[in-house]
Amino acid sequence: MNILQALFFPPEQPGGVSSMVPYIQERFNKLGWPMELFSLPKRVRGKGQEEFVFETFDFKPLEGNPIVDKYMQTIRDYVWWTKLRMSKSFDLIHAHHPIAALVMKKLFPETPLVVTIHSSYERELILNGKIEEGGAEHRFLTAIYGELEAKADRLLTVSESFKQYMAPYVTNSDAIGVIPNGFNEKRFKPISHENEVVQLITVCRLVPAKGLDILLHACAELKRRGHPFVLHIIGDGPIRLELEQLAMQLDLYDDIIFYGYMLHPEEFMPFFDVFVLPSRAEAFGSVFAEAALCWLALVGTNVGGIAEQIDDGVNGLLVPPEDPVALCDALEKVVTDPSFRYNMARHAWNKAKKVYSLSRVITQLKQVYQEVAP
Template identity: 75%
Template sequence: MNILQALFFPPEQPGGVSSMIPYIQERYTKKGWDMELFSLPKRVRSKGTEEVVFQTFDWKKYAGNAIVDKYIQTYKDYVWWTRMRLKKKYDLIHAHHPIAALVMKQLFPETPVVMTIHSSYERELVLNGKIKEGGPEHVFLTSIYRELEEKVNQIVTVSVSFKQYIADYVQDPDKIGIIPNGFDEKRFRPIPHENAVPQLISVCRLVPAKGLDILLQACAELKSKGHPFVLHLIGDGPSRAELEQLAVELNIYDETIFYGYMLHPEEFMPFFDIFVLPSRAEAFGSVFAEAALCLLALVGTNVGGIAEQIENGRNGLLVPPEDPHALAHALEKLIADPSYRYALARSAGEKAKKTYSLNRVIRQMTKMYEVYKTKPAD
């Protein structure tokens, strides 16, 4: 089959999609499949001019709103770039962003398009304080799910919890498939080590949705109880200055290292002991599986896809969101008992290898793709 993987961001950008799709392409190429990657370069801005029309709702009711207008202009830019760059036909297009899916179906109406929804843009905006739930931007963005249902051939998402979330915005949620993300084990090389001082690490965009303010409060509690630690924060984002100031106010700035953006954090992770991320919401949480494959003990919040990866007390610890005391208590248990920490890390690694292997993703995707194979003429 000749398959196009239609991304939004270029594949070198951070995140669960970019951690997976290039490795999937490599595997399929080895199997003899023809697979290409396509995305919208960041430098393409305000080039598209074609009218945008959705079938299931009138987006112009929300025009004049900055977030909606930017979304529509990005859609137009994706149309412009796609028309200019894609001249050949494909047997199947697999899109990984709503804009990519809808544009591809518009420009290649006879080509089957499957769509993997990896995360919720509107939920992140709500949690980051950018929009209000039920406001015009929220209604516009959630209406896109119904448009996708109407236009594409198959919708897939990455966790049971995220399928349940989308169910409120489509007519037939039973038709939504689930293919959790997968990871190439060769990328992860656990390193035996003994750190005299426990090393905590978190990898994410520095935005309110990730709950790093809660993590810093929990670490302040650890310090007040006399527990030594170093907190490594890998990632960048609009909350960085605010978080650095909070670390100063909580008197843990000397224990906290802000690294900024790093392209391959998995090369860094194996030297640490505990991965912790108290997200307020998470569709899947690819970084937890990545940390598990590096044999780190996991601490996360009982939300979304995190709770599907971590079985509390068996391969990690779960705490409620917005609860710095509970988070501090979980971290304290792992800091105080290295044997327990190692046991959880081993269990997490075993589950990740079994459940989130790239081979499993390839099998599931191949089964989905083969539904759309062109049948030979009689």
Template identity: 70%
Template sequence: MIPYLQERFHSARWEMELFWLPKRIRNKGQEEPVFRTFDWREFGESLIVQKYIQTYMDYIWWARLRIHKPYDLIHAHHPIAGMAMKTVFPDVPLVQTVHSSYERELILNGRIQENGLEHRFLTSLYRELEVVSEQVLTVSRSFAHYMAPYVQEPERIGVIYNGFDEKRFKPVPHENIVPQLITVCRLVPAKGLDTLLYACAELKRKGYDYVLHIIGDGPCREELEHLAKELDIYQETIFYGYTLHPEEFMPFFDIFVLPSRAEAFGSVFAEAALSCLALIGSDVGGIAEQIEDGVNGLLVPPGDAAALSIALEKVISDPLFRYELARSAWDKAKNHYSLSKSVNELKKLYLKHGATL
């Protein structure tokens, strides 16, 4: 999303540069980090925490090496990047967008324990961000609510939804005899694809024809392929692996489905809506803010394969209902998640915090 935002700002005569840490920059930083609200060394025995801290130090090293001119404002899209830039440029206003909960994803993916060292370290970052930032933003009301217990003034957390360039999405009139289901995500436990495979197995048991297209890669791919074979739906399921621009062929499918166990926003739902697909998702986080159940998509409880199968059955068996959901999803996405809307909201925020035209 960020490069598309940059294009819009350049056209409006704003000077904006993107800065990030290249993959080749590892273990260069040596400057000891100092946080204002907690002592990171309490969590320092964790290898995951050590990795975050080294990334923080590398960002500081790289920023001091590469950035030599002043800026009116910094807008960071990762907590580590934002805090590091504030260390290097303490007098420059910082706007920090938190796009997702790294700790929740790590817990759901079995990488860390709830209330363990890593969990406590990562949630401590929210309070630190509140102190060093002029404005903390997130991408959904539900995620702002999630962050509230970890900050002192939750009412100051702003919400600006992710914006998408609608010109990239071109709905295509088509008629698939066999309904085509698509999901796009990283193949990790948090995305709930095991639930989707069980739901699809139930569809097949009831005699429904369909094809499930899974776009994405990740550590669970082999396990999911094995589960598809075990459930006797491997012939109906296509694993594509990672694909750079799925929006280019997404409009040729019929139904987008992703039963995530947690989702701060769920950008891929907005992308599927702009492609004019019927949406089915879990009743969690930002997904539930995008989908009004029965109006522009269907919501199901996370982890409930039976409910997901029933929802899929509804849209597979009733093409007219499926079309109405897709059209409503397209209308809402164009009105609420357009790139122009996000850019306009950011312009106001930048001017408020000291950016100059």
């Protein structure tokens, strides 16, 4: 069976699906199932001109809206690039982004299509203050789920919570499968170390949805309580300057290191002690599993896929979103009690190795592929 994995971001991007799919490709190729990757380069912008029509809704009344227009242009660009670069057929296409899925079904309507929804673009835009819930852009982006349901031979997502999130926007949510992301253990090498001062680390795109403003306020309270620490922030994004200014206002600038973008943060993580990310929403939160495989204690918010990865008090600590005091309390526990921190990290590593192994993903995908394209 010849399989195409259709991505949106190029596979060299760090984190989540982009770092997982190349390892899936490697494993399937070894099994004798030829697999190729395809994605839209960032340099391709404004090239496509071909009209695109949805089957389940009409987007024409929303033309002129900047978010809708940009989304539609990206679809047209993906069509243009696919026609330019795709010269062979496949027995099955597995798309990991709505745009990739819709384009592949348009151009290869007879090829079985599996779609995995990894995240919610509209929810990120709402949390980042770009669109309003219930507004035109929100209605357009959530209508895409119904279109995918109509077009895909199998619809998958990465957590039970995200399956429930999608339920109002499809006609049969029970048919949505759940396959959590999996990770190649060889990428992660826990390192025995002792830090005199507890080292906290977070890895994410610097956008409001990740809740780093809450993290800084929690760290300011932790410092007021007299607990030394260093917070390492890996990632870049539109609010970096705002976060740096907030760190200075909170008298934290000497306690925080902003690294910017890093291609392979998993090579860096094993030297730290605690991974913390107070996201306002997460479909899965791959970075928590990655941090667990680096033998770090986990602190996260009780939202989405994070809450499915962390068993509170066992392999990590869960706190409510938007609550810097609760987050500080959790950090205080792991900062002041090395044994508690170590035991949580050990349990996190054990769970991640068992539940989020790449072998488990391969087995589940093989079953889906054989059902969709026997």
